[in-house]
Amino acid sequence: MSPEATEAPTRSPASGTQRSSSRLRLLVLDRDPGFTQVLANRLDAVGWELRTVSNPVTVDALVTMRLNALVLDLAVIGPGSWEYLERVCARMPALAVVICTGPSSVAQRVRGLRLGADAWMTKPCHAEELISVVEAALRRHRRAEMPELVQTTTIGELTVRPDLYQAYVNGQSLELTAREFEILQLLSQSDRVLRREEIYERVWGYAMAHGDRSVDVFVRKLRQKLRAGSPGWNYIHTHFGVGYRFAPEPDVEAGAGCDEHPAPRAGSALLGV
Amino acid sequence: MSPEATEAPTRSPASGTQRSSSRLRLLVLDRDPGFTQVLANRLDAVGWELRTVSNPVTVDALVTMRLNALVLDLAVIGPGSWEYLERVCARMPALAVVICTGPSSVAQRVRGLRLGADAWMTKPCHAEELISVVEAALRRHRRAEMPELVQTTTIGELTVRPDLYQAYVNGQSLELTAREFEILQLLSQSDRVLRREEIYERVWGYAMAHGDRSVDVFVRKLRQKLRAGSPGWNYIHTHFGVGYRFAPEPDVEAGAGCDEHPAPRAGSALLGV
DNA sequence: CGAGCTTGATCACAGGATCTTCACAAGGAA
DNA sequence: TTCCTTGTGAAGATCCTGTGATCAAGCTCG
Numbered sequence: 132m133s134p135e136a137t138e139a140p141t142r143s144p145a146s147g148t149q150r151s152s153s154r155l156r157l158l159v160l161d162r163d164p165g166f167t168q169v170l171a172n173r174l175d176a177v178g179w180e181l182r183t184v185s186n187p188v189t190v191d192a193l194v195t196m197r198l199n200a201l202v203l204d205l206a207v208i209g210p211g212s213w214e215y216l217e218r219v220c221a222r223m224p225a226l227a228v229v230i231c232t233g234p235s236s237v238a239q240r241v242r243g244l245r246l247g248a249d250a251w252m253t254k255p256c257h258a259e260e261l262i263s264v265v266e267a268a269l270r271r272h273r274r275a276e277m278p279e280l281v282q283t284t285t286i287g288e289l290t291v292r293p294d295l296y297q298a299y300v301n302g303q304s305l306e307l308t309a310r311e312f313e314i315l316q317l318l319s320q321s322d323r324v325l326r327r328e329e330i331y332e333r334v335w336g337y338a339m340a341h342g343d344r345s346v347d348v349f350v351r352k353l354r355q356k357l358r359a360g361s362p363g364w365n366y367i368h369t370h371f372g373v374g375y376r377f378a379p380e381p382d383v384e385a386g387a388g389c390d391e392h393p394a395p396r397a398g399s400a401l402l403g404v
Numbered sequence: 405m406s407p408e409a410t411e412a413p414t415r416s417p418a419s420g421t422q423r424s425s426s427r428l429r430l431l432v433l434d435r436d437p438g439f440t441q442v443l444a445n446r447l448d449a450v451g452w453e454l455r456t457v458s459n460p461v462t463v464d465a466l467v468t469m470r471l472n473a474l475v476l477d478l479a480v481i482g483p484g485s486w487e488y489l490e491r492v493c494a495r496m497p498a499l500a501v502v503i504c505t506g507p508s509s510v511a512q513r514v515r516g517l518r519l520g521a522d523a524w525m526t527k528p529c530h531a532e533e534l535i536s537v538v539e540a541a542l543r544r545h546r547r548a549e550m551p552e553l554v555q556t557t558t559i560g561e562l563t564v565r566p567d568l569y570q571a572y573v574n575g576q577s578l579e580l581t582a583r584e585f586e587i588l589q590l591l592s593q594s595d596r597v598l599r600r601e602e603i604y605e606r607v608w609g610y611a612m613a614h615g616d617r618s619v620d621v622f623v624r625k626l627r628q629k630l631r632a633g634s635p636g637w638n639y640i641h642t643h644f645g646v647g648y649r650f651a652p653e654p655d656v657e658a659g660a661g662c663d664e665h666p667a668p669r670a671g672s673a674l675l676g677v
Numbered sequence: 678c679g680a681g682c683t684t685g686a687t688c689a690c691a692g693g694a695t696c697t698t699c700a701c702a703a704g705g706a707a
Numbered sequence: 708t709t710c711c712t713t714g715t716g717a718a719g720a721t722c723c724t725g726t727g728a729t730c731a732a733g734c735t736c737g
Contacts, residue, residue, distance in 0.1 A: 237530040244536040249544070250523060257510040263517040271522065271544035281596070294596035296646050308695060309645030344713090345697065351714065371705065371712070581684055618686065620724060627725095644694065644723070 154180045155269065158196060160188065161204040161231070169258045170202075177262070190218050199272070200227040200265050204254070205243075213246065220247025227268035231261060284319070287379025288361045291319055300360040307356060310334065314349050318367065318377035326374040350375055427453045428542065431469060433461065434477040434504070442531045443475075450535070463491050467610050473500040473538050477527070478516075486519065493520025496610040500541035504534060557592070560652025561634045564592055573633040580629060583607065587622050591640060591650035599647040623648055 157179050161167055167183045174181045182196070187208050193201070201219070205212040220228060230243050231252040240251045249268035252261055281293035290299045296312050298305045307315060313334045318325065327346045331339035339346070350367055357366050365380045430447065434440055435458045447454045455469070460481050466474070474492070478485040493501060503516050504525040513524045522541035525534055556565040563572045569585055571578045580588060586607045591598060600619045604612035612619070623640055630639050638653045 237533050241532055241536040244533075244540045247543075249540055250537075259514050260510050260517075263514045264523075267517045267522050268544075270520075271541070295649070296597050296643055309643075310696075343697090344699090347713065348697080348715090351716095354714095369713070583685070616686090617688090617724085621686080621726090624725065624727095642724070 154178055155199045156180045156197060157182070157200045157202065157265065158188075158193070158198050159183045159202045160207050161185065161202065162207055163204075163254075166254075166258070170261065173258050173262060187215075190215070190222055193219060194222060198223075198226055200229070200269055202229045202231050202261065202265065205230060205232045213242065216243060216248060217246045225272060227265060227272050229261070229265050229268060231256065286319055287364055287366065289319070289357070289366065289379065291316055303360060305356045305360045307353070311349060311353055311356070314346070315353055315377075318375060322376075322378065324370045324374050324376040330374065346375075427451055428472045429453045429470060430455070430473045430475065430538065431461075431466070431471050432456045432475045433480050434458065434475070435480055436477075436527075439527075439531070443534070446531050446535060460488075463488070463495055466492060467495060470609060471496075471499055473502065473542055475502045475504050475534065475538065478503060478505045486515065489516060489521060490519045494611060497605060498609060500538060502534070502538050502541060504529060559592060560637055560639065562592070562630070562639065562652060564589055576633060578629045578633045580626070584622060584626055584629070587619070588626055588650075591648060595649075595651065597643045597646050597649040603647065619648075
């Protein structure tokens with residue numbers, strides 16, 4: 132087989148970005164409690180991680196927060212806000228910055244945008260609109276950073292490389308097919324039991340027909356290849372009547388009595404539907 | 405054809421490969437002559453290529469224009485403007501879209517942004533501000549594309565020269581056409597598997613139609629020329645069900661004991677939503 | 678302004694690789 | 708035991724990619 136399929140290239144691609152699949156992190160620098168509260172409620176529903184601060188924050192502090200987006204009221208910064216904005220944008224080019232501040236002149240808005248802000252909203256404004264503006268800005272960023280999101284992970288003897296759409300054991304490719312890889316990746320990313328319907332829907336993209344055994348068949352193929360490449364390990368566990376769970380465990384071949392209940396990870400199953 | 409620059413294509417596909425050098429192309433769909441005139445004067449000074457149209461334009465027509473940005477007055481489209489906006493954004497994800505229209509409700513603005521617009525300006529507005537908003541939207545793209553080395557690189561026996569828009573082996577030109585070169589450059593710059601849709605979008609500049617085989621055909625032509633110029637090497641690898649990956653590898657033709665190379669397996673994307 | 682050449686878009690077909698589907702065996706639950 | 712769920716193996720249906728050819732559009736050169 133072709134070398135590339137057989138041996139995992141050594142170079143490490145995905146220079147791990149921090150913002151993996153976690154929730155979007157947004158900081159709001161604003162003093163209006165009412166405004167931030169409304170925003171908080173709305174964002175909570177959307178699932179974003181919101182942090183609100185009403186006093187100036189140093190640029191370095193912002194950096195350590197690993198934000199995805201920043202909503203800034205220039206009034207909070209006061210004089211020197213232009214320099215501040217410029218430094219923030221220069222320091223974190225990948226950060227989505229939305230200025231949300233009181234009445235301003237055209238010249239001011241132009242200046243803000245030229246310094247690196249992605250959008251300018253004038254207060255008072257509707258929370259929903261602000262959110263969609265932030266979303267629009269993030270959409271661009273995400274598109275730009277897509278390639279960075281792939282991160283190779285290693286669990287047990289297994290190495291999953293999304294950039295190559297392949298899994299390896301000791302640098303040896305498992306020769307997974309597209310679908311097999313997707314399922315393995317999905318399973319390896321969650322440490323809970325996944326129902327067949329869930330797996331099917333997330334991999335195939337649409338609802339599973341009643342009685343469809345595709346997932347079972349693929350799990351079998353996966354186990355086959357995993358066993359071949361990494362004998363002595365058990366990766367995919369069956370939860371009778373529920374689905375499958377991924378967790379690397381050395382085979383307790385010999386009489387070791389208790390083989391059961393392998394570490395009930397947090398948030399075990401979802402229980403019956 | 406001359407080995408060197410097939411003359412930098414007027415504009416660049418989204419790949420931004422050479423976008424940096426060519427003028428930005430902007431289309432304004434608006435009926436206000438005064439407004440567009442002011443804009444024209446201003447943009448002329450900035451060096452952008454502006455085109456103004458006061459009647460609806462089909463999405464396909466927009467695609468052929470190879471735009472960088474679009475400023476749209478929804479009033480020009482009339483009923484069905486939402487669908488229009490949606491189709492435009494879906495078809496050209498890399499296009500910067502700014503809605504510049506009359507008075508609107510919060511709900512309308514939110515809807516527009518959610519459908520894919522990058523920004524929303526309310527008329528009447530200042531030309532200078534509109535320009536800076538368009539710039540802000542474009543900035544993201546360019547930033548994403550900046551990292552591209554306008555620098556010649558050599559991999560395997562292959563030398564890619566963006567400055568000449570051509571690839572060489574032993575100083576011998578491969579006589580690639582513009583599009584062939586763009587694809588080769590894109591592939592050679594990333595060391596991961598690229599899905600066809602991704603390749604298409606970054607080279608052609610808009611979304612790939614379902615079932616389009618263009619990428620395959622070009623890859624075939626590329627392989628042909630690569631094989632002709634650099635026999636004994638394998639550059640583009642197929643990942644069944646996923647796409648292609650670039651990696652120079654000497655052909656392990658002869659009886660080397662090792663088995664065949666049945667195309668590197670690979671998993672497919674994480675489903676594209 | 679037209680002939681001739683180049684480039685890019687589509688098709689149809691062939692050979693494989695991958696998925697689905699089945700029927701049956703094996704393992705759990707009651 | 709008896710019913711239901713899951714593991715297995717295999718065959719046929721599908722889907723995917725490589726390839727060669729055709730056609731339209733754009734450009735160059737007379």
